[in-house]
Amino acid sequence: MIRSGLIGRSIQASRSPWLHEQEARAQGFELDYALYDFDALDLADADLGAFVDDLRKEETAGFNVTYPFKQAVIEHLDALAPSAAAVGAVNTVAIRDGRMTGHNTDMTGFRSSVADGLPGADFDCVLQLGAGGAGAAVAAALIDLGTRRLEICDVDPARAEALAQRLQARAAGRVVVRDPGDHSTADVTGIVNATPVGMLANPGIPIDPRHLSAAIWVADIVYFPRDTALLTAARERGCRTLDGSGMVVRQAAEAFQIITGAPSCLERMLANLDDER
Template identity: 40%
Template sequence: MTQGRSANLGPGRILGVLGHPVRHSASPAMHNAAFVAQGMYAMYGAFDVPPEQLAQAVAGIRTLGLLGVNVTIPHKEAVMAYLDEVAPTARQVGAVNTIVNRGGRLIGYNTDGWGFLISLEERGVRVAGRHVVLLGAGGAARAVALHLAMAGAAKITIINRTRARAEFLLADLARAHQPVVAAVADVGSQEAREALSEAGLVVNCTPVGMAPDVDHTPLDDVSLLPPGAVVYDTIYRPLETRLLREARERGLLTINGLSMLVHQGACSWEYWFGRRGPVEVMRAAALAALEAAS
């Protein structure tokens, strides 16, 4: 795509991601590579939006005629207040990561949970029947938890620094269409240790361990996990966090957040363009962007 063509894209051809900070995002490289591969006349950018400017940024989607955007930390929950409509699944999750502009009407969706499940499936990991320990209770954790319930998890234990927020997610799971046995455990508690010792899948949905704080981990003692447990970190920068490195060194299967990023992005295409994005093209471009930035 030449500079001249990009300068004349016109309305309905520009997309992007809203976040703060967002410079680290691999999404622009991922989506722009997919546009080129598909012969599409479109461009995807990164828009750094401080929380106090979120309302103006959302209004700008209408004003500038953007086709749509992705939404990332810290705006996934707050952005819902500025949309014309929120899809039922996104409302249940309580977070939006994809917005579509349909003639000035902004509709919010959430593809995080589906991207998470698809990324497990491609590694041959079945959720059904597993005891899952979920680290965190924010927007990403909510999407993951509800989709774990849909996929037939036997039990979900939520461990979060703020117990009240974890209990809020627990209540949502109780009201879900696919209710699941669920519990809350405080960080470092005996209940948390017992849950980890029984876990078939541990999912980190916190930012702990994300660059530049790569020496930190949300789980101090990986030795609590049983053989055969799967450790999933939704972080993709770095590709191997301290949590994943320590789990790998114990012989456990580990999965980083790159696949979730790619698959949730490919699922966003279904709302924007009516078809799934080219997964392998997107994966290669995201990985190249991450390696170039490291």
Template identity: 40%
Template sequence: MRDRFLTGLIGYPIAHSAAPAMHEQAAAALGVHCHYQLIEVKGAGRDDLRAMLDGVRRLGFAGVNVTFPYKEAVIDLIDDLAPDARAIGAVNTIVVDGARLVGHNTDATGFARAIEPLLAASPRGPIALIGAGGVGKAIAFALAGFGVGELRIFDADAAKAAQLAGQLQDRHAVHAASVEIAVEAAAGLVNATPVGMLPSRETPVPDALLHSSMWVADAAYTPLWTPLLTTAKARGANVLTGRDLAINASADAFKLFTGLTPPHDAMANAFDAVMAARYAPPAT
């Protein structure tokens, strides 16, 4: 049985990532060793990405995660796609299978498990999805899998929102022309953009659109309490931070990389420790 694993993350910016702690501590709890390498490259073009992935293939990696802004760009640079990743059109996990690189999407499975209790406890109604990039695509497919009545998708790049709505048109997804149209009378709202993730302190949705009869989720976790979630909670909305999505998606990736089921508590404790250390109040 293999007991040492080299894994990592490709993206930018990723210095804030809690993934190294989650993967390495989950491995330690299982009695194996994992080194999780951050591969932070700004503005990588196609040739840069190809070179990085070739390195992943040749240097003994079990696999790598991929995050913003490369989840879609790597699609045609790898050898094969799992059915879910092929349908979604975005990859956040690449597994090395011999000499082949196979793409998966654990954002979708991770978000589905994170959002299910909130959906089950909330009134049904339209859901607004803000952001149609890599993580937005995964979240859209996850929500569609629950049979939501209407999924309204808005992105600053209207073509991206329209394309994603087209992918899901048989599952009641529509392109919203504005944030206001997407959110009007919505039962729930998900932010799948980097807006509100540090160093940004902006919000993707005007405060006036948030109210107590809706739920609000954010895919970002740096910080856990984004400006959007802080305002939504203050207005009485049920909220979901990016914590469970991050932990669940990492757990699913870990299993793909290693073939081992990670202890949820080890991953959750590692994530919480990173957050506590990063956002602890200054010593007095």
């Protein structure tokens, strides 16, 4: 039996247990994937270090990390893989011989999801909402996809500035910070929601729909629900849209391999996500 799980807040609706356990069963072994929900467990953010250390001691093979711990977990790990070091955030941790190594599969998951789901999309100017752990991965992916101008907007301007500075080494002059109150889209060709706004536990819409037009494509990393308020509003205005299901399965497929050491089948995991709905 391989033990794994997900650390985060308000994650009871997560599809990760189903995706990981079904893939393990298809390969002929058992995997126990637990939800370590800090809200349900009544734990404070400050408890993260001790909780992670307990997982190290309990012979857990590894775990995934989601909001709001993708950056906070770094200080509690022994090493970072190149993917996590490049992004500055961790969503997957492998535990081997008592050592914990952080990885990031969000970046490649989002990049491939956009490439497959929005072929021919215009990356001239992209407005990204959110600069947290997931936002760091999304921003790196957008630069890789050829975004000529990436405008980052976050409720915490200092966090947006820190992300922009981290990206300058690979995208000098292509990344700017937006004022959190400025959602104008006159020159924008695409919008990505990398905030938790729109999740089942955090309903809402991160931008006034009046700023959306058919000339703009819209992607949301939220996958539960798939039809977020943002995507519904965007489709009503004729926008091309992309939900978060492709990203979540692609990052999960890579994370499965990192944690278990077994190869994963992306097509099967994509089908399993649909089967559970």
